[in-house]
Amino acid sequence: MSEQETLLRVEDLWVRFPTRNGIVEAVRGISFAVGRERVGIVGESGSGKSMTGRSILRLIRPPGQMTAKEISFKGDNLLDYSERQMRDVRGHKISMVMQDPKFSLNPVMTVGKQISEAYRLHSGASRGDAKRKALEMLEAVQIREPERVYNSYPHEVSGGMGQRIMIAMMLIPDPDLLIADEPTSALDVTVQMRVLAIMDKLVKDRGMGLIFISHDLQLVSSFCDRVIIMYGGKIVETCKASELHNAKHPYTRGLLAALPQIDDPKAKLAVLDRDPVWRDQESVVAYD
Amino acid sequence: MNQPMLEVANLNVYFGEGGDIFQAVDSVSFKVKKGGSYGLVGESGSGKSTVLRAISGLIADWDGRICVEGEVLEPKREKAFYRKMQMVFQDPYASLHPRHTVDRILSEPLGLHGIGDVETRVLKALDDVGLGKAFRFRYPHQLSGGQRQRVAVARALMLEPQILLLDEPTSALDVSVQAEVLNLLSDLRTERNLTYLMVTHDLAVVAHMCEEIAVMSHGKVVEVMSVEQMRRSEPKEAYTRELLMASKGYDPEFFAGEAV
Numbered sequence: 421m422s423e424q425e426t427l428l429r430v431e432d433l434w435v436r437f438p439t440r441n442g443i444v445e446a447v448r449g450i451s452f453a454v455g456r457e458r459v460g461i462v463g464e465s466g467s468g469k470s471m472t473g474r475s476i477l478r479l480i481r482p483p484g485q486m487t488a489k490e491i492s493f494k495g496d497n498l499l500d501y502s503e504r505q506m507r508d509v510r511g512h513k514i515s516m517v518m519q520d521p522k523f524s525l526n527p528v529m530t531v532g533k534q535i536s537e538a539y540r541l542h543s544g545a546s547r548g549d550a551k552r553k554a555l556e557m558l559e560a561v562q563i564r565e566p567e568r569v570y571n572s573y574p575h576e577v578s579g580g581m582g583q584r585i586m587i588a589m590m591l592i593p594d595p596d597l598l599i600a601d602e603p604t605s606a607l608d609v610t611v612q613m614r615v616l617a618i619m620d621k622l623v624k625d626r627g628m629g630l631i632f633i634s635h636d637l638q639l640v641s642s643f644c645d646r647v648i649i650m651y652g653g654k655i656v657e658t659c660k661a662s663e664l665h666n667a668k669h670p671y672t673r674g675l676l677a678a679l680p681q682i683d684d685p686k687a688k689l690a691v692l693d694r695d696p697v698w699r700d701q702e703s704v705v706a707y708d
Numbered sequence: 709m710n711q712p713m714l715e716v717a718n719l720n721v722y723f724g725e726g727g728d729i730f731q732a733v734d735s736v737s738f739k740v741k742k743g744g745s746y747g748l749v750g751e752s753g754s755g756k757s758t759v760l761r762a763i764s765g766l767i768a769d770w771d772g773r774i775c776v777e778g779e780v781l782e783p784k785r786e787k788a789f790y791r792k793m794q795m796v797f798q799d800p801y802a803s804l805h806p807r808h809t810v811d812r813i814l815s816e817p818l819g820l821h822g823i824g825d826v827e828t829r830v831l832k833a834l835d836d837v838g839l840g841k842a843f844r845f846r847y848p849h850q851l852s853g854g855q856r857q858r859v860a861v862a863r864a865l866m867l868e869p870q871i872l873l874l875d876e877p878t879s880a881l882d883v884s885v886q887a888e889v890l891n892l893l894s895d896l897r898t899e900r901n902l903t904y905l906m907v908t909h910d911l912a913v914v915a916h917m918c919e920e921i922a923v924m925s926h927g928k929v930v931e932v933m934s935v936e937q938m939r940r941s942e943p944k945e946a947y948t949r950e951l952l953m954a955s956k957g958y959d960p961e962f963f964a965g966e967a968v
């Protein structure tokens with residue numbers, strides 16, 4: 421990231437949840453930065469990827485608590501912002517595609533209305549223009565019948581369509597930073613490639629920063645510039661995406677070994693053997 | 709015996725009414741033998757989940773034939789049907805009741821079907837899917853995506869069904885848990901001679917899990933291949949070839965000829 425501008429810098433981020441069985445530490449003191457590049461965050465389920473993404477937008481719901489020394493965006497510390505200033509950041513400067521797309525859509529409003537309202541809010545465009553823009557975005561994310569989908573309610577669209585609708589909505593305001601949490605996990609690979617190509621173009625042409633949260637190692641290594649590997653709320657390793665196959669940490673190596681391969685059938689998939697010391701190792705700093 | 713465990717013939721599924729009808733599934737036919745594992749792959753919106761939902765009785769507006777062990781199924785199902793067949797849904801967020809604890813989610817099917825020994829079964833199920841008893845009294849919003857999907861798999865297993873309909877059962881899981889869940893599903897299939905119908909967009913997963921694979925596009929089955937044919941990359945249809953290529957990772961050259 422050396423000669424690039426830093427968009428986001430996070431230092432010593434913690435997320436904690438009080439529960440019946442004591443405090444769950446979802447994120448444990450991680451530090452990283454993102455420039456105008458594609459940064460992948462991988463790691464097993466529960467490792468804290470989504471909470472890291474949500475923390476950046478200060479979207480941790482109570483009783484969860486988030487603390488950090490710094491979460492700065494283009495030099496401004498977001499921790500000092502009022503709730504009102506944060507609302508302006510969310511969806512305008514930083515967008516997030518949530519992991520649970522249908523969950524984040526309003527169930528009683530048509531998909532089209534939600535997208536065009538989002539656009540109107542951001543641009544002040546007329547209803548007609550907003551509708552045109554919304555249909556254009558649906559087409560851009562490879563929705564086959566944009567008119568039909570525009571008039572559908574969230575429960576009437578397929579899983580993969582829901583994800584693409586969310587992506588369309590988040591890209592409309594032209595954000596500086598997009599946090600995409602498992603944005604393509606419900607898409608078949610060919611549509612997935614096209615959606616990734618759209619994001620890729622935004623990074624290359626408009627200098628958008630992208631945090632790409634995924635559990636698909638092969639995808640992240642082929643798509644991103646850098647990868648951050650999380651385990652137990654910490655960063656255990658970070659490397660260039662193209663170097664992921666040479667990862668050193670036994671956790672990362674275990675994840676790679678667990679992947680089924682089309683041309684290399686196995687009766688049983690390798691299962692990760694977790695070493696308790698991984699949890700206590702110090703978090704790796706991932707500024708570049 | 710040659711009777712298939714599950715047979716679908718000329719299945720059509722429609723949404724909407726009057727002049728506004730949309731046909732989501734168009735003359736789909738396939739058979740799955742007892743103890744077999746059949747995969748459905750295909751692009752988003754091609755009708756995969758809809759096929760599963762029609763089979764499991766969640767959609768009533770279909771025609772064609774659906775048979776389980778030679779017995780024709782009507783759109784409406786008896787309670788006993790669900791001891792034979794269970795479904796794991798694509799979206800673990802929508803499929804778990806947000807205000808029920810994991811304990812309640814797992815006990816409920818037992819209560820509905822008058823099965824006793826609840827505590828032992830719930831703890832065993834949690835253990836089977838790799839969640840300890842610490843998760844028993846959590847609510848869905850206190851679980852990560854993968855943990856929720858494991859709860860969904862556990863719930864489907866509570867009634868010890870013979871057929872599992874699996875809709876993207878691991879698409880929300882990371883690879884290490886995916887490996888655990890896929891190994892678990894393979895073991896269960898062998899131990900209990902279960903029959904699977906599995907939807908996934910991950911060709912490596914389908915190759916690992918299924919013996920036969922149908923490719924869907926626009927509501928139709930466009931190609932059926934054995935796993936061996938798939939491994940040898942011998943698909944006939946252009947769409948299937950594209951699918952295989954794209955599953956090798958992101959390649960900016962992939963759409964070189966296309967305006968993105």
Ligand SMILES: Nc1ncnc2c1ncn2[C@@H]1O[C@H](COP(=O)(O)OP(=O)(O)OP(=O)(O)O)[C@@H](O)[C@H]1O
Nearest residue numbers: 437446465466467468469470471850851852853854
């Ligand atoms: N409201 C909550 N109360 C208690 N624990 C929680 C809560 N929300 C999340 N957690 C815990 O925080 C940890 C991190 O969760 P997070 O959602 O960030 O995981 P993730 O890496 O995104 O996983 P996945 O790949 O499954 O989505 C998990 O162990 C989860 O159980």
Ligand SMILES: Nc1ncnc2c1ncn2[C@@H]1O[C@H](COP(=O)(O)OP(=O)(O)OP(=O)(O)O)[C@@H](O)[C@H]1O
Nearest residue numbers: 576577578579580723732752753754755756757758
């Ligand atoms: N309840 C509904 N009302 C109207 N249309 C519906 C409904 N459910 C599904 N559809 C439509 O039927 C088509 C097939 O949807 P389905 O969910 O079966 O796709 P899928 O192959 O499972 O896709 P994905 O891989 O994205 O999950 C889609 O065009 C969808 O919009």
Ligand SMILES: [Mg+2]
Nearest residue numbers: 469470519853
């Ligand atoms: Mg997550």
Ligand SMILES: [Mg+2]
Nearest residue numbers: 578579757798
């Ligand atoms: Mg589906």
